[in-house]
Amino acid sequence: MSNSLNQQILLKSRPVGEPKETDFALVETPIPEPGEGEILSRTIYLSLDPYMRGRIRESKSYATPVQLDSVMVGGTVSEVIKSNHPQYHEGDFVLNFNGWQTYGVSKGDTLRKLDQNLAPLSYNLGVLGMPGHTAYSALLDIGQPKAGETVVVSAASGAVGAVAGQIAKIKGCRVVGIVGSDEKRDFVVKELGFDVGINRKTQELSPALKEACPNGIDIYFDNTAGAILEAVLQQINLGARIALVGLISEYNAINPPAGPNLTPLLINRALIKGFLVSDYQHQFNDFITDVSGWLNSGTLKYREDVVVGLENAPHAFIGLLQGENFGKLIVKVKI
Amino acid sequence: MSNSLNQQILLKSRPVGEPKETDFALVETPIPEPGEGEILSRTIYLSLDPYMRGRIRESKSYATPVQLDSVMVGGTVSEVIKSNHPQYHEGDFVLNFNGWQTYGVSKGDTLRKLDQNLAPLSYNLGVLGMPGHTAYSALLDIGQPKAGETVVVSAASGAVGAVAGQIAKIKGCRVVGIVGSDEKRDFVVKELGFDVGINRKTQELSPALKEACPNGIDIYFDNTAGAILEAVLQQINLGARIALVGLISEYNAINPPAGPNLTPLLINRALIKGFLVSDYQHQFNDFITDVSGWLNSGTLKYREDVVVGLENAPHAFIGLLQGENFGKLIVKVKI
Numbered sequence: 189m190s191n192s193l194n195q196q197i198l199l200k201s202r203p204v205g206e207p208k209e210t211d212f213a214l215v216e217t218p219i220p221e222p223g224e225g226e227i228l229s230r231t232i233y234l235s236l237d238p239y240m241r242g243r244i245r246e247s248k249s250y251a252t253p254v255q256l257d258s259v260m261v262g263g264t265v266s267e268v269i270k271s272n273h274p275q276y277h278e279g280d281f282v283l284n285f286n287g288w289q290t291y292g293v294s295k296g297d298t299l300r301k302l303d304q305n306l307a308p309l310s311y312n313l314g315v316l317g318m319p320g321h322t323a324y325s326a327l328l329d330i331g332q333p334k335a336g337e338t339v340v341v342s343a344a345s346g347a348v349g350a351v352a353g354q355i356a357k358i359k360g361c362r363v364v365g366i367v368g369s370d371e372k373r374d375f376v377v378k379e380l381g382f383d384v385g386i387n388r389k390t391q392e393l394s395p396a397l398k399e400a401c402p403n404g405i406d407i408y409f410d411n412t413a414g415a416i417l418e419a420v421l422q423q424i425n426l427g428a429r430i431a432l433v434g435l436i437s438e439y440n441a442i443n444p445p446a447g448p449n450l451t452p453l454l455i456n457r458a459l460i461k462g463f464l465v466s467d468y469q470h471q472f473n474d475f476i477t478d479v480s481g482w483l484n485s486g487t488l489k490y491r492e493d494v495v496v497g498l499e500n501a502p503h504a505f506i507g508l509l510q511g512e513n514f515g516k517l518i519v520k521v522k523i
Numbered sequence: 524m525s526n527s528l529n530q531q532i533l534l535k536s537r538p539v540g541e542p543k544e545t546d547f548a549l550v551e552t553p554i555p556e557p558g559e560g561e562i563l564s565r566t567i568y569l570s571l572d573p574y575m576r577g578r579i580r581e582s583k584s585y586a587t588p589v590q591l592d593s594v595m596v597g598g599t600v601s602e603v604i605k606s607n608h609p610q611y612h613e614g615d616f617v618l619n620f621n622g623w624q625t626y627g628v629s630k631g632d633t634l635r636k637l638d639q640n641l642a643p644l645s646y647n648l649g650v651l652g653m654p655g656h657t658a659y660s661a662l663l664d665i666g667q668p669k670a671g672e673t674v675v676v677s678a679a680s681g682a683v684g685a686v687a688g689q690i691a692k693i694k695g696c697r698v699v700g701i702v703g704s705d706e707k708r709d710f711v712v713k714e715l716g717f718d719v720g721i722n723r724k725t726q727e728l729s730p731a732l733k734e735a736c737p738n739g740i741d742i743y744f745d746n747t748a749g750a751i752l753e754a755v756l757q758q759i760n761l762g763a764r765i766a767l768v769g770l771i772s773e774y775n776a777i778n779p780p781a782g783p784n785l786t787p788l789l790i791n792r793a794l795i796k797g798f799l800v801s802d803y804q805h806q807f808n809d810f811i812t813d814v815s816g817w818l819n820s821g822t823l824k825y826r827e828d829v830v831v832g833l834e835n836a837p838h839a840f841i842g843l844l845q846g847e848n849f850g851k852l853i854v855k856v857k858i
Contacts, residue, residue, distance in 0.1 A: 413785060432789050446781035450748060450795065454767050459796035462789040 194219045195498055196259045197288035199244055206440045206509065207241070212260065212502040219291045226293050227276050229266035231286045234498065234519040235313035236262065236505050237347070238411075241439035260288035260501075263318060265302065265309045276301070283312050288501050290521055307480065314347050314516035315490040316479060318465055322433060323351035323409075324475040325468035330431035330461045331407040335360030338401045340420055343411035343436055344382065345372040345491075347516035351479070352409045352433075353382050354488045361407070364400040366393075366416055368511040375514070380489055393419040404428075412437040418448040428458035440509055491515030497522055529554045530833055531594045532623035534579055541775045541844065542576070547595065547837040554626045561628050562611050564601035566621045569833065569854040570648035571597065571840050572682070573746075576774035595623035595836075598653060600637065600644045611636070618647050623836050625856055642815065649682050649851035650825040651814060653800055657768060658686035658744075659810045660803035665766035665796045666742040670695025673736045675755055678746035678771055679717065680707040680826075682851035686814070687744045688717050689823045696742070699735040701728075701751055703846040710849070715824055728754040739763075747772045753783040763793035774844055826850030832857055 193216040200213045222228040243254050243261055254261055264286040268276050273296025276282065281302040286292030302312055314320060333339060339356040343349045344365025353376065356363045364384045365376040373385035384400040386393070397405070397419055404425035410417055414437030420430070438445055453460065482488035493515040495504040501519050508517050528551040535548045557563040578589050578596055589596055599621040603611050608631025611617065616637040621627030637647055649655060668674060674691040678684045679700025688711065691698045699719045700711040708720035719735040721728070732740070732754055739760035745752055749772030755765070773780060788795065817823035828850040830839040836854050843852050 417785075432785060435786060435789060438784070438786065444784035444786055446783070447785045448782050449773070449779035450752075450767060450782045450797075451770060451773065451779055453795060454770060454797040454799075457797045457799050457802055459794055460785065460788060461794035462785075462792045464789075464792050467792055 192219065193217065194289055194291040196290075197498065197501055198257050199254050199260055200256065202244060202246055202256070203440075205442050207244070207502070207506050209502045209506065211244075214499055220293045222270050222272050222293045225273050225296050227268050227273055227282070227296055227299070228270040228291060228293050229264075229268050229282060229284060229286065230291050231264045231266050231289065231498075231521045232281075233265040233310045233313055234262050234286070234288060234501060234521055235264065235317070236495075236501060236508055236513075236517045236519060237319065238434055238436050238439060238508060240505065241509055261285065262287045263313055264292070265312055266292065271296070273297075281309055283317070288498065290498060307483065310492060310494070310518050310520075311483075311490065313518055314492060315351055315483065315488070316476060319347035319516060320351045320479050321468065321472060321475045322463070322465045323348045324355060324479060325465060325471050326431040326433045326463040327352045327355050327407075327409055329468070329471075330463060331356070331409060331429050333359040333361050333407055336362075337406035338362045338364065338403055338425075339407040339409065340364045340366065340397065340401065340405050341382075341409040341411070342366045342416045343434065343511070344376050344385070345380075345514060346411065348433060349409065349411050350376070350380055350491065350515070351488070354380055354482075356407070356409075357381050358482065358487060362401075362403075364397070366412075372514060375491070379491070388416065394422060397423055407431070409433060413447070414438060414445070421448050421450075421452040424452055424456050424458050426456050426458075428456055430458065430460040432460055432462045436509070436511075493517045494520050496520045527554065528552065529624055529626040531625075532833065532836055533592050534589050534595055535591065537579060537581055537591070538775075540777050542579070542837070542841050544837045544841065546579075549834055555628045557605050557607050557628050560608050560631050562603050562608055562617070562631055562634070563605040563626060563628050564599075564603050564617060564619060564621065565626050566599045566601050566624065566833075566856045567616075568600040568645045568648055569597050569621070569623060569836060569856055570599065570652070571830075571836060571843055571848075571852040571854060572654065573769055573771050573774060573843060575840065576844055596620065597622045598648055599627070600647055601627065606631070608632075616644055618652065623833065625833060642818065645827060645829070645853050645855075646818075646825065648853055649827060650686055650818065650823070651811060654682035654851060655686050655814050656803065656807060656810045657798070657800045658683045659690060659814060660800060660806050661766040661768050661798040662687045662690050662742075662744055664803070664806075665794075665798060666691070666744060666764050668694040668696050668742055671697075672741035673697045673699065673738055673760075674742040674744065675699045675701065675732070675736065675740050676717075676744040676746070677701045677751045678769065678846070679711050679720070680715075680849060681746065683768060684744065684746050685711070685715055685826065685850070686823070689715055689817075691742070691744075692716050693817065693822060697736075697738075699732070701747075707849060710826070714826070723751065729757060732758055742766075744768060748782070749773060749780070756783050756785075756787040759787055759791050759793050761791050761793075763791055765793065765795040767795055767797045771844070771846075828852045829855050831855045
């Protein structure tokens with residue numbers, strides 16, 4: 189690996205079902221030059237997130253798909269190497285969208301400057317970045333938690349779920365987290381302070397939820413859809429709110445699976461609402477203020493799962509879709 | 524049939540799948556006596572509505588199920604025969620809940636007095652009653668229609684759908700009605716003024732919706748769930764609102780069928796919300812004022828499907844669940 193070349197991971201083929209490492213390829217290309225108003229940055233941290241599975245499909249999801257032989261997209265924390273933009277200087281740390289590559293060129297007005305004295309830089313990809321903001325706005329805006337209500341969170345030890353569940357605790361709710369291992373169950377209860385953890389791989393969901401939610405379910409923060417949503421719907425209360433934030437259980441599906449029967453929604457006059465964080469830019473400052481405060485006071489805990497080396501991104505991403513990560517998955521890019 | 528006995532239709536067995544006439548039985552019993560604060564009334568009109576299928580299931584829906592060998596429930600327009608309540612007098616017309624019987628005793632404070640000079644009495648079971656109120660509040664509160672938006676209504680020639688679609692037209696929307704026959708399709712377009720009608724029995728839903736909704740679907744007023752909901756979800760716009768008002772397609776199902784895949788909800792940050800009219804009593808006066816006004820000005824059209832004779836209620840109810848009625852289904856009770 190050379191320091192004078194840009195290492196890039198390209199999408200080589202559209203995965204059918206679970207992505208394979210051979211759907212990606214590492215190539216080396218010349219480091220690009222920034223144009224007028226642009227900056228060149230080297231990637232320090234790359235964020236890996238479940239939504240990326242949607243971006244490598246043929247069909248349009250939130251945005252146009254990543255094209256074949258193009259660099260995989262992704263949020264990054266980077267250091268400015270060259271700047272043709274008056275607001276950024278060599279050595280500045282920025283939040284940008286280099287994707288899966290060691291260097292990238294960005295337009296200066298699409299960046300956010302980062303202060304590494306406020307929080308570890310990588311936090312800007314997790315608890316203080318898109319996943320944290322997702323947790324904050326989806327829980328507060330769609331969930332509307334009130335003290336004493338019961339909140340269920342799926343993928344509860346993940347980047348979004350862990351923050352959502354802790355904010356629900358801060359708001360005075362009973363919080364039940366659904367996870368994929370005993371280790372994660374211990375983590376959400378002992379480390380994060382959830383009231384109950386359920387290991388969906390060893391426990392039967394419906395009876396476990398019934399026991400964990402003796403007063404029914406008022407809010408479901410749904411990162412997964414699938415069987416968990418179906419089980420939750422059977423136990424929702426009148427006026428329940430379900431924030432549909434992710435569909436992890438379906439991202440690798442070749443054909444979209446059927447959804448849950450919606451009778452409980454009608455009977456309970458409950459709602460399911462889809463969420464995308466980009467609709468909530470107006471809440472960004474509130475989010476940063478609140479979550480930084482909770483982090484600094486120790487009220488809110490944060491765990492990262494750091495993989496070292498850009499070349500390991502495909503393997504780590506494949507594992508993320510299978511729940512193999514433990515905490516917010518980040519790639520530390522060595523150059 | 525004797526005038527001095529109460530004719531009642533009892534639930535004899537819980538239907539499995541489609542109800543059969545033998546699930547019901549007509550009996551004659553003594554006319555009851557009203558107690559303190561109660562009135563005795565004779566039923567003039569009985570409302571037949573799809574929700575009744577839910578009330579004869581084993582399991583609790585909105586309310587406890589009708590017990591075996593009990594009188595079938597239902598909203599009625601009645602004439603007071605004897606009154607032990609100071610506000611009601613012999614000869615008054617009232618909206619009450621006698622159910623499927625020719626006479627009933629009601630508590631005086633559960634009634635509403637009707638003025639037959641304001642509208643035909645039977646309208647209080649339809650366009651000016653529960654179905655109309657459902658259409659009004661679900662469309663306006665969950666749908667939030669804005670001029671220029673596209674609204675799809677299922678069971679569009681029915682008691683609820685016909686009113687919902689016409690209110691959407693009044694609000695300046697493009698309105699597409701899904702119905703079950705060519706005759707009903709002509710009715711919603713030529714009589715009710717919908718922009719397009721789709722006969723779900725002869726037209727393929729997805730292409731028909733695509734052609735009818737060139738700008739996508741902003742609001743879906745869902746009386747049916749099932750395949751129509753699934754097809755609509757494929758064509759919703761960003762921020763679409765789906766009012767889940769009925770599940771007609773599923774009422775006769777022995778096991779709850781799977782629902783639609785919810786990916787479009789996430790991608791479009793759309794919502795599905797269950798609706799029950801009893802949550803909207805605070806809007807009742809607004810509803811009556813607005814809908815009476817539209818009726819009187821001829822802006823809103825109303826069609827009834829009147830079946831004569833209480834003994835025909837089971838047959839008519841079975842047909843209602845199969846879409847055989849045309850307009851609001853009412854039983855005129857002869858005594």
